[in-house]
Amino acid sequence: MADIVIDHVVKDFGTFQALQDVSLVVEDGEFVALLGPSGCGKTTLLRIIAGLETQTAGRVVIGGRDVSGLTPRKRGLAMVFQNYAVFPHMTVFENVAFGLRMQKASTADVKRKVERAAALLHIDSYLDRYPAKLSGGQRQRVAVARALAVEPAVLLMDEPLSNLDALLRLEMRTELKAVLREAGTTTIYVTHDQTEAMGLADRIAVMYGGKIEQIGSPLEIYATPATRFVGGFIGSPPMNFIKVRCEQGIVRIGNITLPCPAGCEDMELGLRGEDAMIAADGSGIPFDVRVVEPMGSHLLLTGSINGQLARIVAPPTATINAGERVALKADPSRLTWIDSNTGRAVGRA
Amino acid sequence: MIAKRPGGLRRAILSERERPMPARTSWIPYALIAPSVAFLGALFIIPLVQTVWLSFSAGEGVSLANYQRMANDLNFGLAIRNTFLLTLVVVPLQVILALVMATMVSKLDKGRDMVLWVLTIPLGVSDLAAGLAWLSILQNTGYLNSALYALGVIPGPVGWLSQETPWTLFFGIVLAEMWRATAIVLVILIAGLQLIPKEFSEAAEIFGASPWTRFRKITLPLLKPSLQSALILRTVLAFEVFAVVYALGGRNFPVLAGEAYTWQNENQNYGVAAAYAVLIMAISLAATAVYLRALRTRPEQLP
Numbered sequence: 131m132a133d134i135v136i137d138h139v140v141k142d143f144g145t146f147q148a149l150q151d152v153s154l155v156v157e158d159g160e161f162v163a164l165l166g167p168s169g170c171g172k173t174t175l176l177r178i179i180a181g182l183e184t185q186t187a188g189r190v191v192i193g194g195r196d197v198s199g200l201t202p203r204k205r206g207l208a209m210v211f212q213n214y215a216v217f218p219h220m221t222v223f224e225n226v227a228f229g230l231r232m233q234k235a236s237t238a239d240v241k242r243k244v245e246r247a248a249a250l251l252h253i254d255s256y257l258d259r260y261p262a263k264l265s266g267g268q269r270q271r272v273a274v275a276r277a278l279a280v281e282p283a284v285l286l287m288d289e290p291l292s293n294l295d296a297l298l299r300l301e302m303r304t305e306l307k308a309v310l311r312e313a314g315t316t317t318i319y320v321t322h323d324q325t326e327a328m329g330l331a332d333r334i335a336v337m338y339g340g341k342i343e344q345i346g347s348p349l350e351i352y353a354t355p356a357t358r359f360v361g362g363f364i365g366s367p368p369m370n371f372i373k374v375r376c377e378q379g380i381v382r383i384g385n386i387t388l389p390c391p392a393g394c395e396d397m398e399l400g401l402r403g404e405d406a407m408i409a410a411d412g413s414g415i416p417f418d419v420r421v422v423e424p425m426g427s428h429l430l431l432t433g434s435i436n437g438q439l440a441r442i443v444a445p446p447t448a449t450i451n452a453g454e455r456v457a458l459k460a461d462p463s464r465l466t467w468i469d470s471n472t473g474r475a476v477g478r479a
Numbered sequence: 480m481i482a483k484r485p486g487g488l489r490r491a492i493l494s495e496r497e498r499p500m501p502a503r504t505s506w507i508p509y510a511l512i513a514p515s516v517a518f519l520g521a522l523f524i525i526p527l528v529q530t531v532w533l534s535f536s537a538g539e540g541v542s543l544a545n546y547q548r549m550a551n552d553l554n555f556g557l558a559i560r561n562t563f564l565l566t567l568v569v570v571p572l573q574v575i576l577a578l579v580m581a582t583m584v585s586k587l588d589k590g591r592d593m594v595l596w597v598l599t600i601p602l603g604v605s606d607l608a609a610g611l612a613w614l615s616i617l618q619n620t621g622y623l624n625s626a627l628y629a630l631g632v633i634p635g636p637v638g639w640l641s642q643e644t645p646w647t648l649f650f651g652i653v654l655a656e657m658w659r660a661t662a663i664v665l666v667i668l669i670a671g672l673q674l675i676p677k678e679f680s681e682a683a684e685i686f687g688a689s690p691w692t693r694f695r696k697i698t699l700p701l702l703k704p705s706l707q708s709a710l711i712l713r714t715v716l717a718f719e720v721f722a723v724v725y726a727l728g729g730r731n732f733p734v735l736a737g738e739a740y741t742w743q744n745e746n747q748n749y750g751v752a753a754a755y756a757v758l759i760m761a762i763s764l765a766a767t768a769v770y771l772r773a774l775r776t777r778p779e780q781l782p
Contacts, residue, residue: 182681203687215678219700219780232687260779280686 132193132283132316133158134179139188141174141340148174149185150340161310161317163327166337167363172320173288175337179318180286181205192284203232208282212289214273216261222248222272223257229280247279250309267298274306278313285310287319291326303329324364328352336360353402355466358473361400367430367441371398371468374436383436384416384457391467391477400466400475403430403443406458408450414457417442422452534753545750549738549758552751558733564649565724565734566717569656573713574706576657577664582694584665585672595669599662606659610726613655614640617727642731652732655723660716664709671705672698707774714770715763735759 134156141149149171156162164172177183179190181202189198197205208229216225224231226244235243248254251271261269270290277285290306291299307330310317321327327334328348336343336351336359344356355361361369374381376390376397383399390397406415415435423430429444435458442458444450469476537544549555584595601609616622619636627633639647679701683693699706721736730737739755742748 180685182684202681202684203689207685209682209685211678211682213676213678215676215682217679217682217697219703228683228688229686232692260777262779262781276686 133160134284134316134318135189135191136175136179137189137191139175139178139190140186141171141178141183142186148340149178151188152337152340152342154335154342154345156316156318159314159316161319161330161332163319163321163331163334164337165321165324165327165334165363167322170337171340172322172337176286176288176318176320179284180207180209205284206282207284207286208277208280209286210270210273210277210288210290212292214261214266214269214293216269216272216276218261221258221260222253222264225261225272226253226257226275226279228276233280243279243281244275247275250278250312251275251305267294267302270294270302274309278309278315281313282315285315285317287317289321290319292321292323299326306330324366328364336363338363353464354475355400356475358398358400358468361466361468365402367403367443369466370401370403370435370440370442372401372435372438372440373397373470374399384414386414388462388465393476394469394471396470397476398468398470400468401440401458401460402464403441405460405464406442407460408444408448409457409459412457414459417456417458419450419452419454419456422450530753530756533750534757537750545754548748549742549751549754552738554730554733554738558735558738561649561732562718562720562734562736565652565656565720566714569653569660570710570713570717572653573657573661573664574710576661577668577709580661580665581668581672582698584669595666598665601659602662602666604659606722607726609659610655610723613651613658613723614726617651640727640731645732648728648732652724652727655727656717656720659723660713664713667705667709667712668702671702674705675701703774703776707770707776710774711767711770714766718759718763718766735762 134154136152136154136156139149139152140147152171152175154162164175166172174183178185179192181197181200181204185198189196191197192205192207217228220228223244226247227240230240230243244257245254248257251274253268253271253275256264256268256272261272264272270293274290277287291302294302303326319327319330331348333345333347334351335345338359344351344360346354346356351360352364355364355369358371361371372383374383374390374397376392376395379389379392381388381390381397381399388399390399401415406417417431417433417435417440419431419433421432423432424446426446428446429448429450431442431444431450432439433442434440450456466475467477468474534545535541535543537548580598584591584598587594604612614621617639618624619638623639624633624636627637628635638644639651641648675698679697680693683697688696719736720734721740724732724734725737725740730741735755736759739752739759742755743752
């Protein structure tokens with residue numbers, strides 16, 4: 131088992147800076163998701179940890195050993211690739227056994243470990259087949275089994291579920307979480323899918339433009355985004371941002387006032403659609419409903435607050451019609467205040 | 480429901496897509512391939528049939544007389560031996576060299592196209608011209624002897640290509656063939672390498688495979704279809720080797736295609752020449768069949 135320290139890593143591709151001074155500590159046995167839109171540098175960071183890419187500056191330390199200058203095979207880790215990279219010319223057994231064979235494990239050892247990994251991923255009945263005969267989901271299981279068979283201290287996963295269809299993805303996600311918890315492997319998991327990151331990870335590092343915007347538990351990142359980007363990227367619907375003016379610690383919005391943190395005047399009020407409740411007495415933030423979408427589990431209301439687009443989630447039984455104006459209440463502790471100039475959250479300890 | 484409606488209405492509700500294609504379009508595919516068929520027929524199939532026919536006809540009726548005459552000729556055994564020896568030495572060397580070169584070229588970041596272009600220049604040189612170029616190097620008064628003499632290694636002109644020095648002659652031919660025709664293997668292998676996603680090699684590297692192991696266990700097996708094409712092409716061409724051998728050794732190093740040429744032009748015996756041609760074709764077909772079987776990629780092992 132091993133912890134991972136990413137120490138001020140920079141990566142330039144010509145004049146383009148893919149990673150700008152990224153630092154991150156992953157504890158032993160922890161599951162950290164690197165989450166961000168495409169082009170944010172998450173895959174580049176993963177490939178640098180793997181050794182498939184060389185950083186321009188900075189260090190990677192795994193289990194107390196500086197591996198910055200080592201080739202991938204000397205780093206003692208395993209990886210699952212986005213397009214599986216299951217060897218087409220080898221049977222499932224030989225694929226899963228590949229890492230063990232490279233370690234010159236004894237035949238009995240190989241057989242035992244391959245069978246255990248295969249049983250864990252429910253591929254034990256396909257061991258003598260070739261990958262071309264398997265479905266996408268089964269190939270993904272082979273790729274995960276191949277990685278787990280070597281009992282790695284560190285497991286890197288690069289969007290492993292993104293090539294699967296929605297239903298299979300949900301199933302694999304649940305299974306992956308159970309399997310990895312049992313193995314206790316330190317895992318770094320790259321994804322652009324927030325539900326995967328939220329569901330799987332102990333902590334999420336949200337990346338944007340070659341930087342880590344925020345690191346925290348899924349709930350922290352959801353409830354208290356550190357920047358406007360994080361609030362807008364996480365959650366469905368994303369957090370609403372309403373431009374307001376803060377005067378002497380008070381914001382006036384509709385017929386109510388809200389206390390706001392001091393420090394700046396131009397602010398944005400970050401409000402999660404789920405945190406807003408419709409006030410029965412009609413006093414609160416005025417929300418002009420334009421579209422009502424019944425989603426089954428909830429109503430999705432799209433409209434505007436002070437002329438700015440907002441999406442609010444209401445109970446499925448609420449009777450709200452398009453064109454209505456409703457008043458919204460929210461727990462002040464669930465609100466996020468963003469400095470309009472810096473895009474960063476203010477007034478948080 | 481639809482069938483019960485009056486015919487006119489039924490026609491009307493058939494959409495554009497459902498309407499059967501007009502019958503006149505059926506001859507278009509045949510018309511389109513007709514020029515290729517005519518071309519192949521006139522320049523390949525008819526001469527082939529004629530050659531086979533010619534090889535079996537001597538004097539009156541069908542007979543094996545031409546083949547008997549071919550087999551009883553003094554040079555026949557030598558030509559067989561030399562052709563096979565040359566093929567068995569040249570083809571494996573070319574494949575190994577091309578693999579090394581392809582691996583190096585595919586590792587290049589910059590100037591890759593330029594390097595590839597330079598390496599493939601010999602392909603643009605006709606085989607006779609290539610043979611003459613190597614003759615100017617290896618002949619008694621050639622560049623090699625001049626250089627060795629200038630360096631004081633040899634006291635005077637040394638014959639490398641004469642009948643008395645069969646091994647240096649053979650080595651010279653091998654060298655010229657390597658120079659001339661390795662690039663075609665290289666081009667096929669580079670195209671094949673580009674088809675292999677780099678994730679396979681990366682995955683192998685992550686799981687602890689050394690560069691040599693990656694080459695042996697990942698690249699080589701996945702390159703098998705390209706290797707098969709390259710081997711078939713090169714082997715067939717090696718069995719037909721003629722111009723380079725003729726330029727460097729004349730009849731000092733008899734090969735099958737050279738014998739066919741001699742019987743055709745010097746002996747004016749078209750029947751025996753045709754027998755040689757048919758023999759070369761049979762050997763080539765056999766070699767192709769061997770490669771197709773030995774290097775077969777099972778469909779389930781394709782990426």
